[in-house]
Amino acid sequence: MSVLHRGPAVQLxxxxxxQSSAPSLSPTSVVVGQELEMVMTVIVPEGTARDAELYVSxxxxxxxxxxxxxxxxxxxPSSGSVRVVCGSDPERDVSALGEAGNFxxxxxxxxxxxxPCTMTNNDTDNGVxxxxxxxxxxxxxxxxxxSVRGASTSVTGSIASSDIQPPxxxxxxxxxxxxPSMSVPSVRSEQALVxxxxxxxxxxxxxxxHTSVSDSSAFRLVLGDAGLVGSxxxxxxxxxxxxxxxxxxxxxxSPGNPADGLAEDxxxxxxxxxxxxxxxxxxRFELLLSSSVESGSNYSxxxxxxxxxxxxxxxxxxxxxxxxxxxxxxxxxxxxxxxxFV
Ligand SMILES: [Ca+2]
Numbered sequence: 001m002s003v004l005h006r007g008p009a010v011q012l013x014x015x016x017x018x019q020s021s022a023p024s025l026s027p028t029s030v031v032v033g034q035e036l037e038m039v040m041t042v043i044v045p046e047g048t049a050r051d052a053e054l055y056v057s058x059x060x061x062x063x064x065x066x067x068x069x070x071x072x073x074x075x076x077p078s079s080g081s082v083r084v085v086c087g088s089d090p091e092r093d094v095s096a097l098g099e100a101g102n103f104x105x106x107x108x109x110x111x112x113x114x115x116p117c118t119m120t121n122n123d124t125d126n127g128v129x130x131x132x133x134x135x136x137x138x139x140x141x142x143x144x145x146x147s148v149r150g151a152s153t154s155v156t157g158s159i160a161s162s163d164i165q166p167p168x169x170x171x172x173x174x175x176x177x178x179x180p181s182m183s184v185p186s187v188r189s190e191q192a193l194v195x196x197x198x199x200x201x202x203x204x205x206x207x208x209x210h211t212s213v214s215d216s217s218a219f220r221l222v223l224g225d226a227g228l229v230g231s232x233x234x235x236x237x238x239x240x241x242x243x244x245x246x247x248x249x250x251x252x253x254s255p256g257n258p259a260d261g262l263a264e265d266x267x268x269x270x271x272x273x274x275x276x277x278x279x280x281x282x283x284r285f286e287l288l289l290s291s292s293v294e295s296g297s298n299y300s301x302x303x304x305x306x307x308x309x310x311x312x313x314x315x316x317x318x319x320x321x322x323x324x325x326x327x328x329x330x331x332x333x334x335x336x337x338x339x340x341f342v
Contacts, residue, residue: 010056010157010171011039029178030063030140031216032147033311033318037072040134040157040171044082044121049161051116052084054097056136058110059154063175065141066110072135074098074114079123081130086117094119094132112136119161140177142310142319149215152176180218180277181211184323185306193331198291201243202331204302208281218275218308219318223283224267226303233292239299243286245270269304274312289333296335 012027013036030036040056058064076082076094085091086102096102097114105112114134121130134157141147156172190203206223225242233239245252247270265271269285287302304325311318 009041010155010173011041012155012173012175013037013039028174028176029216030175031178031311031318032140032142033309034140036064036138036140036175038136038138038155038157038173040136042132042134042157042159044119044130044132046121046123046126046130048118048120049163050118052119052159052161053113053115054132054134055114055156055158055160056112056134057156057158059156061109061141061153062146062151063140063153063177064110064138064155065143065147067107068137068139068141069105069107069110069112070137071098071103071105071112071114072137073133074103074135075133077123077130077132079130081121081123082132083120083122084115084117085120086115091120097132097134110138116161140175144319147177149177149179149181149213178216179214179310179319180216180275180308180321181214182218182221182306182308182321182323183207183209183211185223185304185325187302187304187325187329189329193329195334196289196331197334198289198293200289201286202240202289202301203284203286204329206283206285206304206325208275208283208306210275210277210279214277216310217277218321219273219310219312221272221275221306221308222265222268223270224265224305224307225269225287225301226267226305227287227299227301228269229267230303232299233290235292237292238290239293240287240289240301242269243288245286246284248282249284265307267305275308289331293333295333297333299331299333301329301331 074095074097080093082094083091084094084096103114123130152174154172154174156170158170185206188205228238228242230238270283305322307322309318309320
């Protein structure tokens, strides 16, 4: 009888959809929208294992979206010494486990099962270990009721055969979700907002901070002002436009729209690709009152919203967050005055 005396080791690589960050090995903290490659390495002893089955399983569906799980590849040792016989098929290289009919993915649990197939390792050199590498891909779910900060799952690789019951040799990794959380921005004006003329500048300050519970970078952070694309001025044009912007006292080039030109960010005062935990921004910006404002009228400004994302990906499964400013400022435009001298 052959006994599989070594169990699988599970490794995980993560990568972003946009390929911007290098793969990292064995992450324990993951963010919503992140794509993971889970690599199971099984040492295959010399000899035969009947009805061998390989599994990659998840202890719950709180982190990895089961519907996103797929099998990427099955690769055996370069010597080709590990062979399988699946059902009535002829003997094949172990990579046949990755072909349709020889594996299944359960869309409700994400469980990946390969086999059962009779697996034989024809190598006879005890000094060299033969292994099979199984790669599975999955995305951290954006399900708002389950995939939240602190949710975790165990990803386990295991092997079973009719020679070994129950399954032995599990290897597992725990994944835990971290999430960015930003405080509600408050706006401070630098001057009294009364009797302002068209063409005048007014200056505001906004503090951008992570909250105390935030445990992940905020990605694609946008400080927006809806008034910049609004229609509160004369003829349906914006009542004001963006002037200069400073971040932590340093002038920055007028940010305008983010580089990727997403339509929802057309109101941007500032765009920050990533703001790490503990990093804070003091933003000062200048608004130029349009000459189309009506004399004697009042405006609420600025109309600030802070938006950010759980991951750097732009079009995939990430989570969007936003916080609107707690209070807008009232600005009154100078009334016309007439003086008569007699
Ligand atoms: Ca060997």
